[in-house]
Amino acid sequence: MEQVIEDIYRQHSRRVLATLIRLLGDFDRAEEALHDAFAAAARTWPVDGMPNNPVAWLVSTGRFKAIDHLRRRARFNASLQHIEDGLYPDGTEAEIGDMEPIEDDMLRLIFICCHPALAADAQTAMALREVCGLTTEEIAHAFLVPAPTVAQRIVRAKNRIRTENIPYEVPVGAELPERLDRVLHVIYLVFNEGYSASSGSTIVRADLTAEAIRLARLLATLLPHPDVAGLLSLLLLQESRRAARQDVDGALVLLADQDRSRWDRSKISEGLSLLASALRAPDIGIYTVQAAIAAEHAKTGSTEETDWRRIAFYYDLLIAAHPSAIAELNRAVAIAMSEGPGKGLALVDAILGKGELTTYHLAHSARADFLRRLGRRAEAIQAYETALTFCRQEPEQVFLRKRILELTT
Template sequence: MTPIEVELTRIVRANSGRILSALIKITQDFTLAQDALQDAITQAIAQWPESGPPQNGGAWLYVAAKRRAIDLVRKESRHHADATQQILTDLQHDQDETAEWEQDIPDERLRLIFTCCHPALNVDAQVALTLRTLGGLTVREIARAFLASETTIGQRITRAKQKIKNANIPYEVPNHEDMQARRAGVLTTIYLIFNESYSAYEGQSLTREDLANEAIRLCAILNRLDPDPETAGLLCLMRLTHARRAARLDAAGDFVPLDKQDRSLWDQTEIEAAHAQLLDVFANGQFGPFQLQAAISALHCLAPSWAETDWQQIFALYGALAAYDPSPVVRLNQAVALANMGGHNKALEQLNTLEAELGNYQPFYAARADILSRCGEEKAAQIDYDRAIELSKNKVEKNFLFQKKSALAASLKNNK
């Protein structure tokens, strides 16, 4: 990419959500708003190499997209004059469009977040539509991030927009009664985007930093526009997790588990800022699952070393988390914490009760293999490592598990 294209991409990512939300608010049409913005981007690609990027690229794109939206609505008005006249009037209400962008346009992204994550849409559609509209990611970028074809992602987004239109899903922030339930769905969608950034990218890499950054950015927007302890908790959780990203791979690109990571590579400034934010959230006295997960992550981040990690408090926090989410995955993590406190045999007993529920979950077999090896059951551990390797879809994680199994086999051979 040329420097101009890099700068344009940055400006689009930073401003597309606000531009689209402003246009959708007036036109009530996702497709028209996105077409107008895409035409503005195409115009920028043609003009900026000669004129250079404008001083305020976001305002430039907004003005160009708004003018294009007016053209598109005028074409539509030939067939539906009555229905589109008010839209035209609203679009043309201000002649000083740059000043309008700077001062008068309200931030409508909160409406857009709740519309994209409406429960009438399935989760896959929510994720794709959120990344396309609020994140400014292209269909190709979303497809590569989720290991899907561009056709599949494109169809998913098209169907989502059509469902919003056909079902008359309102472009609005939910009322007070519905807000809490709807917010939980929005947070889940954002967290899915973040988690995807730490899984496979074309089956090879372990992280996709831009996707993680986008999830953090979206959550920060939501937290600013609609402050809530759980929203802030999720934001802290993602910031703390992402602050450790530089230590997750070594120079050869191999996975480094938490207990072996070079903690000097962690972003201590970000950790301290996220921890301070989390303490402020806890001061409100309203707790929830994302806040508890953030507290667990904070204990890992603040420990000077693996050996000095406060496993007793982590074990207790997983117990508290189970009250909100009594899922087998939470119980798995609590059993791992118990093993790290020294209760290997009791942890193994707890893990064995989860196999029926987690029979196709790779982390279960990886965790049990590790604890089996600590209990001296090396052959059983090798079987679990084989199952974990079979279930892993990520080359980096697969290689790590294979190395663990090989080291265990070598140890067995040497002890004979």
């Protein structure tokens, strides 16, 4: 039962939190209620058995626990009664049994994290903390800033949400498209954290990739827009490869070595259809360009058949529209595949020379691979070791050690 509860926490805790924020009207109170609910589950489920709807049970229990805390902390006065009335608008404390009202709460959470009243860096930190469940240390590592700085951003954002009474809702009318870019970015970040976890013992967090795709679909129904279609296309095309990205032991399998028969053809078909629709728009968004890159992989039977020159061209378009050191790194890999590792090495060295990716393990891993292919073994080993010092995901660490061992024996 302990493992079951851990799995439910991993897969559903953010959705439970999102609903508790709506019900309780406060981030900190909701987080406390979330942990109280899971503590109650750990005590009662082994004895009474798991409820039919564990997510609804956790929401209901968390809400009741919050009321109990309020009753202990405050006198029974009019203000407390007002709080309780807000938590139980229907005048009942019945357990939540219908999941339908809960489904939109993750999207509400993303929109409040992306509210224009919050600073842009705080929006991203809030989204990764509240939607993905990343720790402040993990967020700090991802954005190369001190952990206390991230914590301060999140605290300030929560205080502003509270003091300005920012509504916990999906906006309507003109406000919806105005906030679209930030929301798409957050959904993209959620998917990326699931597709290649920043740390831990697994390559993929399927709960996050599935949630990101669900949210993109929900957003598409609220706001049919080419950029939404482009993002959903990208997510589906990337997700189609998930089963082939690791072997039966959980080890990393590179794109060139993947069994493409394991790629999900239904997701590829849907992704290509969405891409075709998005490409008909007058203006092509950055997610549509990235989806076009993913489509080049999806349409071919092997790495050798892939049109790497076209992929490099798409990265040129992406960098022109949205300059990014990561996009430059990916372009370098595409050029190395089409023009040779020497050209790729020169490009990566130039990128690292700018200083933006000096602690990004994949930049050093790409450099090491180019050196390995050029037969420069000693330099390749050193580059792999540098990548290893910055890598926090266990399967990738295992892969890097394997490469080092291959070059030293």
